[in-house]
Amino acid sequence: MEGEAPPPLPPLPPSHINPSYFFTPSSALGSTLLHPPPPPTPLPILLHQPHQQDSQIIPDIDWVSLLSGSLGFGEQKPLLASAAVTTGNQIEEEKGGKDKARASRTKKASRPRLAFQTRSTEDILDDGFRWRKYGQKAVKNSSYPRSYYRCTHHTCNVKKQVQRLSKDTSIVVTTYEGIHNHPCEKLMESLSPFLKQMQFFTRF
DNA sequence: CGACTTTGACCAGCGC
DNA sequence: GCGCTGGTCAAAGTCG
Numbered sequence: 001m002e003g004e005a006p007p008p009l010p011p012l013p014p015s016h017i018n019p020s021y022f023f024t025p026s027s028a029l030g031s032t033l034l035h036p037p038p039p040p041t042p043l044p045i046l047l048h049q050p051h052q053q054d055s056q057i058i059p060d061i062d063w064v065s066l067l068s069g070s071l072g073f074g075e076q077k078p079l080l081a082s083a084a085v086t087t088g089n090q091i092e093e094e095k096g097g098k099d100k101a102r103a104s105r106t107k108k109a110s111r112p113r114l115a116f117q118t119r120s121t122e123d124i125l126d127d128g129f130r131w132r133k134y135g136q137k138a139v140k141n142s143s144y145p146r147s148y149y150r151c152t153h154h155t156c157n158v159k160k161q162v163q164r165l166s167k168d169t170s171i172v173v174t175t176y177e178g179i180h181n182h183p184c185e186k187l188m189e190s191l192s193p194f195l196k197q198m199q200f201f202t203r204f
Numbered sequence: 205c206g207a208c209t210t211t212g213a214c215c216a217g218c219g220c
Numbered sequence: 221g222c223g224c225t226g227g228t229c230a231a232a233g234t235c236g
Contacts, residue, residue: 133209135228148227152207161227 115175117165122172124162128184129153131160142166153182 124131131149139146144164151158158178165171 132207134230136210137226137228140225146226 113175113177115173118172118174119170120172121170129158129180139163144169151180153180156180156182 130152132152133147133149135148136145137148142163143166146161146163149160149162156178158176158180160177161173161175163173163175165173
């Protein structure tokens with residue numbers, strides 16, 4: 001039973017994403033966000049790096065939805081040069097017709113799905129949520145297995161798949177399915193000093 | 205001892 | 221109907 005709708009999550013960027021990378025253009029930067037509390041170490045994935053030519057930010061991403069929903073990047077080594085975000089349908093189209101049909105199998109309803117390509121030596125993105133691996137499967141046309149993870153929060157049904165590209169083994173494709181119905185523990189933990197500071201200043 | 209990973213088995217949808 | 225494939229289950233193993 002799907003039950004009651006989850007409470008909306010606050011539209012805040014994860015503190016462990018440096019906002020100077022996160023927001024673009026620079027004019028959109030609020031003065032407060034320009035000077036956040038120091039992020040937990042190490043720095044996360046770099047979504048946009050002004051001095052790095054091959055980095056890019058995808059303009060169509062609803063970042064607020066992403067970050068308050070299924071995504072919140074965490075303590076990953078800063079290796080990302082590009083990120084690809086698609087809808088579930090787009091993901092399947094990239095895979096081709098047959099796989100498209102197969103991939104949509106056993107899906108009761110279309111859930112939000114997002115895929116990211118991450119250049120990383122490690123398979124698992126630490127996105128601030130806790131995941132339990134429930135399966136691993138060798139997939140066709142790939143020499144690397146696909147891993148299946150489920151959010152460990154008892155009321156949360158979000159899943160993710162992690163697979164390394166056989167074409168470029170340095171790229172890890174992470175596909176998120178669903179929206180978290182609970183706050184990111186690590187995010188809230190790291191944001192709390194900042195939020196307290198905000199509350200203090202808004203009193204004047 | 206609880207949380208998590210591993211891994212083989214099982215199930216369901218699709219194409220032929 | 222059968223085989224292929226992706227996705228999930230669950231028991232056993234591992235780790236802190």
